[in-house]
Amino acid sequence: MTSTSWTAANSRRLARRERRRQLGPLAILTHVALLVWTVLTVVPILWTFLASVKSEDEIFGDAWSMPAGLQWDNFARAWEQAQIGQYMLNSVIVVSFSTFGTMLVGSMAAYVLARYPFRGNRAVYLLFVSGLAFPVYLALTPLFFVVQNMGNVPLVGPFIGLNTHAGLVLVYIAYSMPFTVFFLSAFFRTLPTAVGEAARVDGASHTRVFFQIMLPMAKPGLVSITIFNVLGQWNQYQLPLVLLQERDKWVLTQGIADISTAAGYDQDWAALFAALTLAILPMLVVYTIFQRQIQAGLTAGALK
Amino acid sequence: MFQTYRRGLFILSFLAAPVTLYLVYVISPYAQAFYIAMTDWRGVTATPNFIGFDNFIRLFSDGIFWKAVTHNAALLVLLPLLTIVIALFFAFLLNVGREGRGVAGVAGSKFYRVVFFFPQVLAVTVVAVLFQQVFRPDDSGMLNAPLMALGLGPFGFLSDPGLAFWSVLGVMVWQAVGFYVVLFSAGLASIPRDMFEAAQIDGAGRFSLFFRVTLPLLWDTVQVAWVYLGILALDVFAIVWVMTDQHGGPDFSTTVMATEIYRNAFQYFRFGYASALGVVMFFFTIGFAILSLRLSRRERIEY
Numbered sequence: 001m002t003s004t005s006w007t008a009a010n011s012r013r014l015a016r017r018e019r020r021r022q023l024g025p026l027a028i029l030t031h032v033a034l035l036v037w038t039v040l041t042v043v044p045i046l047w048t049f050l051a052s053v054k055s056e057d058e059i060f061g062d063a064w065s066m067p068a069g070l071q072w073d074n075f076a077r078a079w080e081q082a083q084i085g086q087y088m089l090n091s092v093i094v095v096s097f098s099t100f101g102t103m104l105v106g107s108m109a110a111y112v113l114a115r116y117p118f119r120g121n122r123a124v125y126l127l128f129v130s131g132l133a134f135p136v137y138l139a140l141t142p143l144f145f146v147v148q149n150m151g152n153v154p155l156v157g158p159f160i161g162l163n164t165h166a167g168l169v170l171v172y173i174a175y176s177m178p179f180t181v182f183f184l185s186a187f188f189r190t191l192p193t194a195v196g197e198a199a200r201v202d203g204a205s206h207t208r209v210f211f212q213i214m215l216p217m218a219k220p221g222l223v224s225i226t227i228f229n230v231l232g233q234w235n236q237y238q239l240p241l242v243l244l245q246e247r248d249k250w251v252l253t254q255g256i257a258d259i260s261t262a263a264g265y266d267q268d269w270a271a272l273f274a275a276l277t278l279a280i281l282p283m284l285v286v287y288t289i290f291q292r293q294i295q296a297g298l299t300a301g302a303l304k
Numbered sequence: 305m306f307q308t309y310r311r312g313l314f315i316l317s318f319l320a321a322p323v324t325l326y327l328v329y330v331i332s333p334y335a336q337a338f339y340i341a342m343t344d345w346r347g348v349t350a351t352p353n354f355i356g357f358d359n360f361i362r363l364f365s366d367g368i369f370w371k372a373v374t375h376n377a378a379l380l381v382l383l384p385l386l387t388i389v390i391a392l393f394f395a396f397l398l399n400v401g402r403e404g405r406g407v408a409g410v411a412g413s414k415f416y417r418v419v420f421f422f423p424q425v426l427a428v429t430v431v432a433v434l435f436q437q438v439f440r441p442d443d444s445g446m447l448n449a450p451l452m453a454l455g456l457g458p459f460g461f462l463s464d465p466g467l468a469f470w471s472v473l474g475v476m477v478w479q480a481v482g483f484y485v486v487l488f489s490a491g492l493a494s495i496p497r498d499m500f501e502a503a504q505i506d507g508a509g510r511f512s513l514f515f516r517v518t519l520p521l522l523w524d525t526v527q528v529a530w531v532y533l534g535i536l537a538l539d540v541f542a543i544v545w546v547m548t549d550q551h552g553g554p555d556f557s558t559t560v561m562a563t564e565i566y567r568n569a570f571q572y573f574r575f576g577y578a579s580a581l582g583v584v585m586f587f588f589t590i591g592f593a594i595l596s597l598r599l600s601r602r603e604r605i606e607y
Contacts, residue, residue: 034394034412047446059444060444064446137561138586141575142340150328178330242570279427284422
């Protein structure tokens with residue numbers, strides 16, 4: 001018994017030595033290069049986490065000193081006074097509605113354009129896809145006035161004008177159309193037609209075929225584009241910067257940008273690091289759990 | 305007859321909402337921008353005056369505009385170049401990099417792929433604020449502290465006009481690399497393994513494996529990456545606006561077209577002038593797209 005375990009350990013050691021012998025200088029360089037980039041990626045993030053529990057004095061001291069005690073109230077100040085909690089809630093509200101809307105409206109348009117030939121089909125498709133080439137900055141000024149004018153529409157106006165979340169949701173949906181339609185119509189074209197036709201023969205309406213047969217079949221494509229849109233809309237900064245100017249309506253990206261730029265000298269630096277941590281940590285946790293889907297979702301567009 | 309009617313109604317009802325939203329919020333602003341660019345509109349008067357191409361003439365003698373264009377152009381060349389070279393190198397190591405017989409990535413390649421992608425899921429504004437702290441100009445900055453310990457610096461990564469642009473470029477590369485490592489890895493995964501094995505049996509070393517097998521087979525994906533990164537370089541806004549001093553400073557040393565559009569429109573309220581800038585940017589983007597499609601036409605390798 002002891003002798004077998006000894007030989008097993010021994011042979012493992014021999015194998016390890018053999019492997020190390022095979023590791024030429026090139027292989028070592030490979031690992032060094034990979035480790036260097038890992039350090040470059042991870043260290044700034046970890047350093048931010050570390051600074052988020054430091055006191056103000058420690059933050060202005062040596063960057064690499066360890067904190068004497070953990071200042072958890074930095075997080076409380078970030079959440080309450082810097083209103084990170086409010087901004088995060090705003091972001092969640094806006095992105096939930098806008099992503100749901102984008103997927104619903106986008107998949108409807110993509111499906112019809114992919115599966116129903118009619119006069120003008122190609123023109124509508126090209127209209128959507130042409131949006132991929134336009135820089136959003138060209139539209140910025142007129143967009144501001146378009147949304148301002150929407151505020152004067154009777155009845156719904158007050159809900160979709162400037163400084164409203166619903167207004168921003170509509171703008172997000174519109175600006176997500178080009179890629180969503182482009183990707184999903186390509187996806188719908190790859191799906192088999194037979195199932196839908198059989199259901200039509202059995203008397204299902206066009207609408208029912210779409211919601212009960214085509215959408216479930218398109219699930220892999222829908223998941224990819226949902227992830228793409230959630231991340232894109234969550235990280236959006238330019239559009240809310242123009243369209244939401246009232247502080248309590250702001251989304252998270254605006255809140256984060258503001259604590260570092262506007263506040264000036266009597267700035268709560270400890271709370272800034274805590275706010276950054278609050279913005280980074282959930283993203284990293286979600287990403288680590290869903291990394292396979294997220295990587296696939298974000299690269300899907302480029303590989304089509 | 306009733307069937308065709310139903311079909312038409314269905315198409316109409318499914319397209320109504322997306323097309324309306326798109327026309328109102330996307331197409332109409334773009335169309336208006338071209339008209340506003342030819343006016344002196346400053347938002348105060350109800351009816352803007354039509355001034356033809358005056359905004360464009362002013363634009364071409366505007367030093368700040370040329371600075372912005374130069375920075376975008378530099379980014380257009382450097383960002384794709386650096387990102388693609390670094391990402392290709394890592395993707396190669398992670399997928400075909402293991403030495404010895406057979407084709408496999410180095411040990412721990414899964415771990416690296418997950419970690420390298422981290423920056424991609426962070427918002428650009430978050431990255432901008434984070435690096436503002438990393439780049440602090442004294443020993444409280446993450447980068448300056450070890451450099452000063454070595455007796456170098458301190459460097460004004462964001463306050464030195466000669467250095468600030470390179471800091472912006474560095475941060476953009478930092479954030480982009482992971483995405484392209486994953487993209488190229490996916491491209492590599494779709495190439496049949498026997499391609500590499502055949503080359504190895506024929507005696508190809510790692511260098512010829514990279515330059516004569518991997519790169520040609522991956523050329524399509526590299527082109528896509530080039531276009532994506534080019535558009536990223538032309539569209540850059542948040543990183544400059546949030547991270548740099550005075551939104552594109554110091555002394556306009558990092559400013560880009562998008563920040564100048566925003567500054568002119570929403571800080572100076574020169575809507576006409578800002579739209580003219582937007583129109584110029586539009587033609588740059590379209591020009592880049594056409595050019596890259598032209599230049600990248602090349603024999604496709606079928607496998």
